[in-house]
Amino acid sequence: MTVSSPSASSAGSPRSVATKARKASVLAAALDCFTRLGTDGTTIQDIQRQANCSIGSIYHHFGSKEGIAEELFLDGIARFNKGMVRQLKKCQDAEESVRAVVGYYCDWSTRHRELARYLHSRDIDFSTDAKARLKRIHQDYIAAVFLWFAPFVEAGQMRQLPIDTYVPLISGPIQEYVRRWLSGHHNIGPKQVREVFADAAWNAVKG
Amino acid sequence: MTVSSPSASSAGSPRSVATKARKASVLAAALDCFTRLGTDGTTIQDIQRQANCSIGSIYHHFGSKEGIAEELFLDGIARFNKGMVRQLKKCQDAEESVRAVVGYYCDWSTRHRELARYLHSRDIDFSTDAKARLKRIHQDYIAAVFLWFAPFVEAGQMRQLPIDTYVPLISGPIQEYVRRWLSGHHNIGPKQVREVFADAAWNAVKG
DNA sequence: CTTTTTACTAGAATCGAATTCTAGATTACG
DNA sequence: CGTAATCTAGAATTCGATTCTAGTAAAAAG
Numbered sequence: 001m002t003v004s005s006p007s008a009s010s011a012g013s014p015r016s017v018a019t020k021a022r023k024a025s026v027l028a029a030a031l032d033c034f035t036r037l038g039t040d041g042t043t044i045q046d047i048q049r050q051a052n053c054s055i056g057s058i059y060h061h062f063g064s065k066e067g068i069a070e071e072l073f074l075d076g077i078a079r080f081n082k083g084m085v086r087q088l089k090k091c092q093d094a095e096e097s098v099r100a101v102v103g104y105y106c107d108w109s110t111r112h113r114e115l116a117r118y119l120h121s122r123d124i125d126f127s128t129d130a131k132a133r134l135k136r137i138h139q140d141y142i143a144a145v146f147l148w149f150a151p152f153v154e155a156g157q158m159r160q161l162p163i164d165t166y167v168p169l170i171s172g173p174i175q176e177y178v179r180r181w182l183s184g185h186h187n188i189g190p191k192q193v194r195e196v197f198a199d200a201a202w203n204a205v206k207g
Numbered sequence: 208m209t210v211s212s213p214s215a216s217s218a219g220s221p222r223s224v225a226t227k228a229r230k231a232s233v234l235a236a237a238l239d240c241f242t243r244l245g246t247d248g249t250t251i252q253d254i255q256r257q258a259n260c261s262i263g264s265i266y267h268h269f270g271s272k273e274g275i276a277e278e279l280f281l282d283g284i285a286r287f288n289k290g291m292v293r294q295l296k297k298c299q300d301a302e303e304s305v306r307a308v309v310g311y312y313c314d315w316s317t318r319h320r321e322l323a324r325y326l327h328s329r330d331i332d333f334s335t336d337a338k339a340r341l342k343r344i345h346q347d348y349i350a351a352v353f354l355w356f357a358p359f360v361e362a363g364q365m366r367q368l369p370i371d372t373y374v375p376l377i378s379g380p381i382q383e384y385v386r387r388w389l390s391g392h393h394n395i396g397p398k399q400v401r402e403v404f405a406d407a408a409w410n411a412v413k414g
Numbered sequence: 415c416t417t418t419t420t421a422c423t424a425g426a427a428t429c430g431a432a433t434t435c436t437a438g439a440t441t442a443c444g
Numbered sequence: 445c446g447t448a449a450t451c452t453a454g455a456a457t458t459c460g461a462t463t464c465t466a467g468t469a470a471a472a473a474g
Contacts, residue, residue: 013442019451038332040273043431054453055433061451065432066247117331124328124390125245131391138392164393165384165403172380173411177372183331184338185345186371196372200411204380220471226422250460261424262462268422272461 023061026051027075030068035114039069039121070130073122074137076115080108081141088145094152095202102174102198106190109178117182142167156207169204173197230268233258234282237275242321246276246328277337280329281344283322287315288348295352301359302409309381309405313397316385324389349374363414376411380404 029050033042044065048055062068087104091097109116126134149166152158161169174197178190236257240249251272255262269275294311298304316323333341356373359365368376381404385397 022451040332044433045431056435056454057452059433063433121331122328123330123386124324125247135392161403162395162400164387164395165380165400168380168383168387168404169407172383173372173375174379176375176379176382179330180371180375185342188369188371193369193372196368197375200376203410204407229422251462252460262426263424263464264422266462 019061022051022053022057023071026053026058026061026068027072030072031114031118034069034072034118066127069122070126070133073119073126074130074133076112076119077134078137080119081137081144083108085141085144085148088148094149094155094157095206097148097152098158098170098202098205099198101170102201103194105171105174105178106194109182109190113182116178120179120182153207158205158207161205166205170201173200226268229258229260229264230278233260233265233268233275234279237279238321238325241276241279241325273334276329277333277340280326280333281337281340283319283326284341285344287326288344288351290315292348292351292355295355301356301362301364302413304355304359305365305377305409305412306405308377309408310401312378312381312385313401316389316397320389323385327386327389360414365412365414368412373412377408380407 026047029047030042033046033050037046044055044058047068048058051058058068062071084101084104087100088097091100145167146163149158153160174190174194177193177197180186181188181190233254236254237249240253240257244253251262251265254275255265258265265275269278291308291311294307295304298307352374353370356365360367381397381401384400384404387393388395388397
Protein backbone atom coordinates (compact mmCIF):
# COMPACT_ATOMS: atom_id res chain seq x y z
CA MET A 1 0.00 0.00 0.00
CA THR A 2 1.25 3.46 -0.85
CA VAL A 3 1.14 5.97 1.92
CA SER A 4 1.15 9.21 0.03
CA SER A 5 0.88 12.53 1.78
CA PRO A 6 -2.65 12.73 3.15
CA SER A 7 -3.59 15.87 1.35
CA ALA A 8 -2.56 14.65 -2.08
CA SER A 9 -4.54 11.42 -2.14
CA SER A 10 -7.95 12.91 -1.57
CA ALA A 11 -7.91 15.33 -4.48
CA GLY A 12 -7.47 14.54 -8.15
CA SER A 13 -4.62 12.52 -9.59
CA PRO A 14 -5.91 11.32 -12.98
CA ARG A 15 -6.11 7.75 -11.80
CA SER A 16 -7.79 8.22 -8.46
CA VAL A 17 -10.44 10.26 -10.21
CA ALA A 18 -11.01 7.54 -12.79
CA THR A 19 -11.13 4.92 -10.07
CA LYS A 20 -13.65 6.84 -8.06
CA ALA A 21 -15.78 7.32 -11.15
CA ARG A 22 -15.66 3.66 -12.02
CA LYS A 23 -16.62 2.56 -8.54
CA ALA A 24 -19.45 5.05 -8.54
CA SER A 25 -20.70 3.83 -11.90
CA VAL A 26 -20.69 0.25 -10.66
CA LEU A 27 -22.64 1.23 -7.57
CA ALA A 28 -25.14 3.16 -9.65
CA ALA A 29 -25.56 0.24 -12.01
CA ALA A 30 -25.97 -2.11 -9.08
CA LEU A 31 -28.68 -0.02 -7.48
CA ASP A 32 -30.56 0.18 -10.73
CA CYS A 33 -30.31 -3.56 -11.29
CA PHE A 34 -31.30 -4.38 -7.73
CA THR A 35 -34.33 -2.16 -8.11
CA ARG A 36 -35.40 -3.60 -11.43
CA LEU A 37 -34.44 -7.25 -11.03
CA GLY A 38 -34.30 -7.74 -7.28
CA THR A 39 -31.12 -8.24 -5.32
CA ASP A 40 -30.99 -11.96 -5.99
CA GLY A 41 -32.21 -11.65 -9.55
CA THR A 42 -29.26 -9.45 -10.43
CA THR A 43 -26.14 -11.10 -11.83
CA ILE A 44 -22.64 -9.75 -11.92
CA GLN A 45 -22.99 -9.66 -15.68
CA ASP A 46 -26.03 -7.40 -15.45
CA ILE A 47 -24.05 -4.95 -13.37
CA GLN A 48 -20.90 -5.32 -15.41
CA ARG A 49 -22.68 -4.65 -18.69
CA GLN A 50 -24.56 -1.68 -17.36
CA ALA A 51 -21.45 -0.18 -15.80
CA ASN A 52 -19.46 -0.79 -18.98
CA CYS A 53 -16.59 -2.54 -17.33
CA SER A 54 -15.08 -5.98 -17.03
CA ILE A 55 -15.62 -8.69 -14.48
CA GLY A 56 -12.03 -8.36 -13.39
CA SER A 57 -12.49 -4.70 -12.73
CA ILE A 58 -15.50 -5.30 -10.52
CA TYR A 59 -13.75 -7.98 -8.51
CA HIS A 60 -10.69 -5.83 -8.18
CA HIS A 61 -12.69 -3.06 -6.59
CA PHE A 62 -15.35 -4.90 -4.65
CA GLY A 63 -14.11 -8.43 -4.12
CA SER A 64 -17.54 -10.03 -4.49
CA LYS A 65 -21.13 -9.42 -5.36
CA GLU A 66 -21.88 -9.14 -1.68
CA GLY A 67 -19.09 -6.58 -1.53
CA ILE A 68 -20.94 -4.37 -3.98
CA ALA A 69 -24.14 -4.73 -2.00
CA GLU A 70 -22.39 -3.83 1.22
CA GLU A 71 -20.63 -0.83 -0.23
CA LEU A 72 -23.90 0.46 -1.60
CA PHE A 73 -25.52 0.00 1.75
CA LEU A 74 -22.80 1.52 3.89
CA ASP A 75 -22.29 4.40 1.51
CA GLY A 76 -26.01 5.11 1.45
CA ILE A 77 -26.32 5.06 5.22
CA ALA A 78 -23.31 7.30 5.61
CA ARG A 79 -24.72 9.84 3.19
CA PHE A 80 -28.10 9.76 4.83
CA ASN A 81 -26.55 10.33 8.24
CA LYS A 82 -24.35 13.14 7.02
CA GLY A 83 -27.32 14.98 5.58
CA MET A 84 -29.27 14.46 8.76
CA VAL A 85 -26.56 15.95 10.90
CA ARG A 86 -26.28 18.89 8.54
CA GLN A 87 -30.00 19.55 8.88
CA LEU A 88 -29.85 19.34 12.64
CA LYS A 89 -27.15 21.93 12.85
CA LYS A 90 -29.41 24.47 11.20
CA CYS A 91 -31.95 24.19 14.00
CA GLN A 92 -32.40 26.60 16.87
CA ASP A 93 -34.08 24.62 19.60
CA ALA A 94 -35.09 21.13 20.69
CA GLU A 95 -38.51 21.06 19.09
CA GLU A 96 -37.28 22.33 15.77
CA SER A 97 -34.54 19.69 15.84
CA VAL A 98 -36.86 16.81 16.54
CA ARG A 99 -39.25 17.92 13.82
CA ALA A 100 -36.31 18.30 11.46
CA VAL A 101 -35.41 14.64 11.94
CA VAL A 102 -38.85 13.55 10.81
CA GLY A 103 -38.89 16.06 7.99
CA TYR A 104 -35.51 15.01 6.70
CA TYR A 105 -36.60 11.39 6.75
CA CYS A 106 -39.60 12.22 4.59
CA ASP A 107 -37.68 14.38 2.16
CA TRP A 108 -34.75 12.07 1.74
CA SER A 109 -36.86 8.96 1.23
CA THR A 110 -38.91 10.73 -1.37
CA ARG A 111 -35.96 12.20 -3.17
CA HIS A 112 -33.82 9.03 -3.12
CA ARG A 113 -36.63 6.57 -3.31
CA GLU A 114 -34.69 3.70 -4.87
CA LEU A 115 -31.79 3.97 -2.52
CA ALA A 116 -34.14 4.30 0.43
CA ARG A 117 -35.88 1.16 -0.68
CA TYR A 118 -32.61 -0.65 -0.93
CA LEU A 119 -31.50 0.49 2.49
CA HIS A 120 -34.73 -0.78 3.96
CA SER A 121 -34.42 -4.11 2.23
CA ARG A 122 -31.31 -5.06 4.18
CA ASP A 123 -30.69 -4.38 7.77
CA ILE A 124 -29.16 -7.29 9.52
CA ASP A 125 -27.13 -10.13 8.05
CA PHE A 126 -23.77 -8.77 6.97
CA SER A 127 -20.23 -10.04 6.79
CA THR A 128 -18.11 -9.53 9.85
CA ASP A 129 -16.22 -6.77 8.17
CA ALA A 130 -19.32 -4.94 7.00
CA LYS A 131 -20.84 -5.28 10.45
CA ALA A 132 -17.82 -3.61 11.95
CA ARG A 133 -17.93 -0.79 9.43
CA LEU A 134 -21.64 -0.35 9.98
CA LYS A 135 -21.17 -0.24 13.72
CA ARG A 136 -18.57 2.44 13.27
CA ILE A 137 -20.81 4.55 11.07
CA HIS A 138 -23.61 4.02 13.49
CA GLN A 139 -21.55 5.06 16.49
CA ASP A 140 -20.30 8.18 14.79
CA TYR A 141 -23.85 9.09 13.99
CA ILE A 142 -25.11 8.43 17.49
CA ALA A 143 -22.25 10.48 18.87
CA ALA A 144 -23.01 13.44 16.63
CA VAL A 145 -26.72 13.29 17.35
CA PHE A 146 -26.08 12.87 21.05
CA LEU A 147 -23.80 15.89 21.10
CA TRP A 148 -26.49 17.90 19.47
CA PHE A 149 -29.35 16.88 21.72
CA ALA A 150 -27.57 16.54 25.05
CA PRO A 151 -27.73 20.25 25.87
CA PHE A 152 -31.48 20.26 25.33
CA VAL A 153 -31.86 17.40 27.75
CA GLU A 154 -29.63 19.20 30.22
CA ALA A 155 -31.72 22.30 29.88
CA GLY A 156 -34.91 20.37 30.52
CA GLN A 157 -36.37 21.01 27.08
CA MET A 158 -36.28 17.27 26.51
CA ARG A 159 -37.03 14.41 28.82
CA GLN A 160 -34.31 12.29 30.37
CA LEU A 161 -34.60 8.76 28.96
CA PRO A 162 -32.43 5.67 28.43
CA ILE A 163 -29.91 6.73 25.83
CA ASP A 164 -30.77 4.08 23.28
CA THR A 165 -34.44 4.93 23.23
CA TYR A 166 -34.27 8.40 21.71
CA VAL A 167 -33.65 7.36 18.13
CA PRO A 168 -36.43 4.73 18.06
CA LEU A 169 -38.84 7.13 19.75
CA ILE A 170 -38.18 9.96 17.36
CA SER A 171 -37.65 8.22 14.06
CA GLY A 172 -39.23 4.80 14.60
CA PRO A 173 -42.74 5.71 13.48
CA ILE A 174 -41.82 7.67 10.37
CA GLN A 175 -39.28 5.03 9.46
CA GLU A 176 -41.84 2.27 9.75
CA TYR A 177 -44.33 4.29 7.76
CA VAL A 178 -41.78 4.87 5.01
CA ARG A 179 -40.87 1.20 4.95
CA ARG A 180 -44.48 0.27 4.41
CA TRP A 181 -44.91 2.93 1.80
CA LEU A 182 -41.84 1.73 -0.09
CA SER A 183 -43.12 -1.85 -0.04
CA GLY A 184 -46.32 -0.62 -1.63
CA HIS A 185 -48.56 -1.19 1.36
CA HIS A 186 -50.00 2.28 1.27
CA ASN A 187 -50.34 5.00 -1.27
CA ILE A 188 -50.22 8.21 0.70
CA GLY A 189 -46.64 9.49 0.53
CA PRO A 190 -44.73 10.33 3.69
CA LYS A 191 -44.88 14.06 3.07
CA GLN A 192 -48.62 14.03 3.59
CA VAL A 193 -48.42 12.46 7.02
CA ARG A 194 -45.28 14.22 8.11
CA GLU A 195 -47.02 16.43 10.64
CA VAL A 196 -48.63 13.50 12.41
CA PHE A 197 -45.26 11.89 12.94
CA ALA A 198 -43.48 15.11 13.79
CA ASP A 199 -46.06 15.82 16.49
CA ALA A 200 -45.74 12.32 17.89
CA ALA A 201 -41.96 12.50 17.90
CA TRP A 202 -41.87 15.76 19.76
CA ASN A 203 -44.51 14.55 22.16
CA ALA A 204 -42.50 11.48 22.97
CA VAL A 205 -39.38 13.31 24.04
CA LYS A 206 -40.34 16.83 25.10
CA GLY A 207 -39.52 17.82 28.65
CA MET B 208 -56.06 -32.24 -7.60
CA THR B 209 -58.09 -34.27 -5.16
CA VAL B 210 -60.92 -32.47 -3.47
CA SER B 211 -61.45 -34.48 -0.35
CA SER B 212 -64.05 -33.55 2.22
CA PRO B 213 -62.80 -30.38 3.96
CA SER B 214 -62.98 -31.77 7.46
CA ALA B 215 -60.94 -34.88 6.70
CA SER B 216 -57.87 -33.22 5.16
CA SER B 217 -56.98 -30.98 8.06
CA ALA B 218 -56.76 -33.67 10.72
CA GLY B 219 -54.47 -36.66 10.75
CA SER B 220 -54.22 -39.13 7.91
CA PRO B 221 -50.84 -40.82 8.37
CA ARG B 222 -49.42 -39.14 5.32
CA SER B 223 -50.56 -35.60 5.88
CA VAL B 224 -49.10 -35.79 9.37
CA ALA B 225 -45.78 -37.00 8.04
CA THR B 226 -45.78 -34.29 5.39
CA LYS B 227 -46.49 -31.56 7.87
CA ALA B 228 -43.73 -32.86 10.10
CA ARG B 229 -41.23 -32.95 7.28
CA LYS B 230 -42.04 -29.44 6.13
CA ALA B 231 -41.73 -28.23 9.68
CA SER B 232 -38.39 -29.95 10.13
CA VAL B 233 -37.09 -28.32 6.95
CA LEU B 234 -38.22 -24.91 8.11
CA ALA B 235 -36.63 -25.44 11.52
CA ALA B 236 -33.39 -26.54 9.91
CA ALA B 237 -33.48 -23.57 7.57
CA LEU B 238 -33.96 -21.10 10.40
CA ASP B 239 -31.10 -22.60 12.30
CA CYS B 240 -28.80 -22.54 9.27
CA PHE B 241 -29.78 -18.98 8.37
CA THR B 242 -29.00 -17.92 11.91
CA ARG B 243 -25.65 -19.66 12.05
CA LEU B 244 -24.41 -19.24 8.49
CA GLY B 245 -26.36 -16.27 7.19
CA THR B 246 -29.09 -16.50 4.61
CA ASP B 247 -26.70 -16.45 1.68
CA GLY B 248 -24.12 -18.59 3.38
CA THR B 249 -26.60 -21.40 3.77
CA THR B 250 -26.74 -24.04 1.03
CA ILE B 251 -29.55 -26.40 0.22
CA GLN B 252 -27.24 -29.20 1.33
CA ASP B 253 -26.84 -27.63 4.76
CA ILE B 254 -30.58 -27.59 5.21
CA GLN B 255 -31.09 -30.98 3.64
CA ARG B 256 -28.53 -32.62 5.88
CA GLN B 257 -29.85 -31.02 9.01
CA ALA B 258 -33.45 -31.85 8.18
CA ASN B 259 -32.48 -35.43 7.33
CA CYS B 260 -34.16 -35.51 3.98
CA SER B 261 -33.30 -35.56 0.30
CA ILE B 262 -32.89 -32.73 -2.15
CA GLY B 263 -35.86 -34.03 -4.10
CA SER B 264 -38.02 -33.87 -1.05
CA ILE B 265 -37.14 -30.26 -0.39
CA TYR B 266 -37.81 -29.23 -3.95
CA HIS B 267 -41.05 -31.15 -3.97
CA HIS B 268 -42.33 -29.20 -0.98
CA PHE B 269 -40.80 -25.77 -1.47
CA GLY B 270 -39.86 -25.43 -5.12
CA SER B 271 -36.68 -23.47 -4.46
CA LYS B 272 -34.38 -22.15 -1.80
CA GLU B 273 -36.20 -18.85 -1.98
CA GLY B 274 -39.40 -20.82 -1.48
CA ILE B 275 -38.13 -22.06 1.87
CA ALA B 276 -37.14 -18.56 2.88
CA GLU B 277 -40.52 -17.18 1.92
CA GLU B 278 -42.44 -19.88 3.71
CA LEU B 279 -40.43 -19.30 6.84
CA PHE B 280 -41.09 -15.60 6.63
CA LEU B 281 -44.80 -15.76 5.88
CA ASP B 282 -45.39 -18.45 8.43
CA GLY B 283 -43.52 -16.48 11.06
CA ILE B 284 -45.43 -13.29 10.36
CA ALA B 285 -48.73 -15.12 10.42
CA ARG B 286 -47.97 -16.68 13.78
CA PHE B 287 -46.80 -13.40 15.21
CA ASN B 288 -49.98 -11.68 14.06
CA LYS B 289 -52.21 -14.41 15.37
CA GLY B 290 -50.65 -14.18 18.80
CA MET B 291 -50.97 -10.42 18.78
CA VAL B 292 -54.66 -10.54 18.00
CA ARG B 293 -55.17 -13.10 20.73
CA GLN B 294 -53.49 -10.79 23.24
CA LEU B 295 -55.57 -7.84 22.16
CA LYS B 296 -58.80 -9.70 22.71
CA LYS B 297 -57.94 -10.16 26.35
CA CYS B 298 -57.83 -6.42 26.91
CA GLN B 299 -60.54 -4.31 28.47
CA ASP B 300 -59.94 -0.80 27.19
CA ALA B 301 -57.93 1.28 24.72
CA GLU B 302 -54.95 1.98 26.91
CA GLU B 303 -54.55 -1.62 27.98
CA SER B 304 -54.74 -2.66 24.33
CA VAL B 305 -52.09 -0.25 23.16
CA ARG B 306 -49.78 -1.27 25.96
CA ALA B 307 -50.43 -4.89 25.15
CA VAL B 308 -49.15 -4.37 21.61
CA VAL B 309 -45.83 -3.10 22.89
CA GLY B 310 -45.66 -5.79 25.54
CA TYR B 311 -46.37 -8.56 23.10
CA TYR B 312 -43.69 -7.26 20.79
CA CYS B 313 -41.14 -7.40 23.61
CA ASP B 314 -42.15 -10.83 24.81
CA TRP B 315 -42.38 -12.43 21.42
CA SER B 316 -39.04 -11.09 20.19
CA THR B 317 -37.37 -12.29 23.33
CA ARG B 318 -38.97 -15.70 23.27
CA HIS B 319 -38.47 -16.31 19.54
CA ARG B 320 -35.29 -14.41 19.15
CA GLU B 321 -33.95 -16.22 16.10
CA LEU B 322 -37.17 -16.09 14.20
CA ALA B 323 -37.61 -12.45 15.12
CA ARG B 324 -34.15 -11.77 13.80
CA TYR B 325 -34.95 -13.51 10.59
CA LEU B 326 -38.20 -11.63 10.14
CA HIS B 327 -36.35 -8.37 10.58
CA SER B 328 -33.68 -9.35 8.10
CA ARG B 329 -36.11 -9.42 5.19
CA ASP B 330 -38.87 -7.02 4.59
CA ILE B 331 -39.11 -5.99 1.02
CA ASP B 332 -37.91 -7.86 -2.06
CA PHE B 333 -40.11 -10.91 -2.58
CA SER B 334 -41.42 -12.89 -5.50
CA THR B 335 -44.73 -11.76 -6.94
CA ASP B 336 -46.47 -14.69 -5.36
CA ALA B 337 -44.99 -14.15 -1.94
CA LYS B 338 -45.80 -10.46 -2.15
CA ALA B 339 -49.42 -11.32 -2.79
CA ARG B 340 -49.54 -13.74 0.10
CA LEU B 341 -47.86 -11.23 2.37
CA LYS B 342 -50.31 -8.54 1.37
CA ARG B 343 -53.15 -10.88 2.19
CA ILE B 344 -51.75 -11.71 5.62
CA HIS B 345 -51.14 -8.05 6.20
CA GLN B 346 -54.65 -7.04 5.24
CA ASP B 347 -56.22 -9.66 7.43
CA TYR B 348 -54.15 -8.42 10.30
CA ILE B 349 -54.98 -4.79 9.70
CA ALA B 350 -58.64 -5.69 9.46
CA ALA B 351 -58.59 -7.55 12.76
CA VAL B 352 -56.69 -4.81 14.51
CA PHE B 353 -58.89 -2.16 13.01
CA LEU B 354 -62.02 -3.95 14.17
CA TRP B 355 -60.60 -4.06 17.64
CA PHE B 356 -59.56 -0.44 17.91
CA ALA B 357 -62.30 1.27 15.91
CA PRO B 358 -64.80 1.35 18.82
CA PHE B 359 -62.23 3.08 21.00
CA VAL B 360 -61.72 5.75 18.39
CA GLU B 361 -65.48 6.12 18.06
CA ALA B 362 -65.80 6.50 21.80
CA GLY B 363 -63.14 9.19 21.87
CA GLN B 364 -60.70 7.14 23.94
CA MET B 365 -58.29 7.30 21.02
CA ARG B 366 -57.51 10.10 18.64
CA GLN B 367 -58.81 10.15 15.09
CA LEU B 368 -55.82 9.86 12.72
CA PRO B 369 -55.07 8.76 9.16
CA ILE B 370 -55.75 5.05 9.16
CA ASP B 371 -52.28 3.98 8.06
CA THR B 372 -50.53 5.88 10.81
CA TYR B 373 -51.77 3.93 13.82
CA VAL B 374 -49.53 0.91 13.40
CA PRO B 375 -46.32 2.91 12.88
CA LEU B 376 -47.18 5.21 15.77
CA ILE B 377 -47.86 2.40 18.20
CA SER B 378 -45.35 -0.23 17.22
CA GLY B 379 -42.74 1.73 15.23
CA PRO B 380 -40.51 2.67 18.16
CA ILE B 381 -40.46 -0.71 19.90
CA GLN B 382 -39.97 -2.41 16.56
CA GLU B 383 -37.02 -0.21 15.72
CA TYR B 384 -35.56 -0.77 19.15
CA VAL B 385 -35.90 -4.52 18.80
CA ARG B 386 -34.32 -4.41 15.36
CA ARG B 387 -31.31 -2.63 16.74
CA TRP B 388 -31.11 -4.95 19.70
CA LEU B 389 -31.23 -7.99 17.43
CA SER B 390 -28.44 -6.58 15.26
CA GLY B 391 -26.32 -6.25 18.37
CA HIS B 392 -26.31 -2.47 18.51
CA HIS B 393 -27.36 -2.35 22.12
CA ASN B 394 -27.29 -4.67 25.02
CA ILE B 395 -30.29 -3.75 27.11
CA GLY B 396 -33.08 -6.16 26.19
CA PRO B 397 -36.49 -4.86 25.11
CA LYS B 398 -38.17 -5.95 28.32
CA GLN B 399 -36.19 -3.40 30.27
CA VAL B 400 -37.34 -0.48 28.15
CA ARG B 401 -40.85 -1.73 27.59
CA GLU B 402 -42.47 0.90 29.77
CA VAL B 403 -40.84 3.77 27.94
CA PHE B 404 -42.22 2.57 24.66
CA ALA B 405 -45.61 1.66 26.06
CA ASP B 406 -45.98 5.15 27.48
CA ALA B 407 -44.96 6.73 24.21
CA ALA B 408 -47.33 4.56 22.22
CA TRP B 409 -50.29 5.38 24.38
CA ASN B 410 -49.36 9.03 24.36
CA ALA B 411 -49.27 9.09 20.59
CA VAL B 412 -52.79 7.83 20.10
CA LYS B 413 -54.80 8.57 23.23
CA GLY B 414 -57.86 10.77 22.80
C1' DC C 415 -58.73 -56.95 -2.90
C1' DT C 416 -56.51 -55.40 -7.25
C1' DT C 417 -55.59 -51.53 -9.98
C1' DT C 418 -54.51 -47.05 -10.76
C1' DT C 419 -53.53 -42.66 -9.56
C1' DT C 420 -51.26 -39.40 -6.76
C1' DA C 421 -48.02 -37.77 -3.19
C1' DC C 422 -43.74 -38.19 -1.85
C1' DT C 423 -38.59 -39.41 -1.60
C1' DA C 424 -34.15 -40.12 -3.50
C1' DG C 425 -29.94 -38.79 -5.56
C1' DA C 426 -27.45 -38.43 -9.97
C1' DA C 427 -26.93 -35.20 -13.84
C1' DT C 428 -27.18 -30.57 -15.52
C1' DC C 429 -26.74 -25.79 -15.82
C1' DG C 430 -25.64 -21.26 -14.65
C1' DA C 431 -23.62 -17.75 -12.13
C1' DA C 432 -19.92 -16.31 -8.81
C1' DT C 433 -15.37 -16.36 -8.33
C1' DT C 434 -10.48 -17.18 -9.51
C1' DC C 435 -6.60 -16.83 -12.44
C1' DT C 436 -3.38 -15.31 -15.83
C1' DA C 437 -1.94 -11.76 -18.80
C1' DG C 438 -1.56 -7.35 -20.23
C1' DA C 439 -2.12 -2.14 -19.95
C1' DT C 440 -1.67 2.10 -17.52
C1' DT C 441 -0.06 5.15 -14.11
C1' DA C 442 2.90 6.64 -10.15
C1' DC C 443 7.43 7.42 -8.57
C1' DG C 444 12.32 7.25 -7.68
C1' DC D 445 13.90 5.03 -18.07
C1' DG D 446 12.60 1.15 -15.12
C1' DT D 447 10.30 -0.96 -11.54
C1' DA D 448 6.36 -1.53 -8.79
C1' DA D 449 1.62 -0.88 -7.97
C1' DT D 450 -2.88 -0.31 -9.66
C1' DC D 451 -6.15 -1.43 -12.65
C1' DT D 452 -8.63 -3.83 -16.65
C1' DA D 453 -9.79 -7.88 -19.37
C1' DG D 454 -11.97 -12.07 -20.17
C1' DA D 455 -11.22 -17.09 -20.27
C1' DA D 456 -11.29 -21.08 -17.14
C1' DT D 457 -12.93 -23.05 -12.99
C1' DT D 458 -15.77 -24.13 -9.23
C1' DC D 459 -19.60 -24.57 -6.59
C1' DG D 460 -24.27 -24.74 -5.64
C1' DA D 461 -29.21 -24.40 -7.18
C1' DT D 462 -32.19 -26.64 -9.85
C1' DT D 463 -33.92 -30.32 -12.94
C1' DC D 464 -34.73 -35.00 -14.18
C1' DT D 465 -35.57 -39.84 -13.89
C1' DA D 466 -36.75 -43.57 -11.21
C1' DG D 467 -38.70 -45.64 -7.57
C1' DT D 468 -41.81 -46.29 -3.10
C1' DA D 469 -45.78 -45.94 -0.44
C1' DA D 470 -50.21 -44.21 0.57
C1' DA D 471 -54.84 -43.21 -1.05
C1' DA D 472 -58.75 -43.66 -4.24
C1' DA D 473 -61.32 -46.14 -7.54
C1' DG D 474 -63.39 -50.15 -9.13
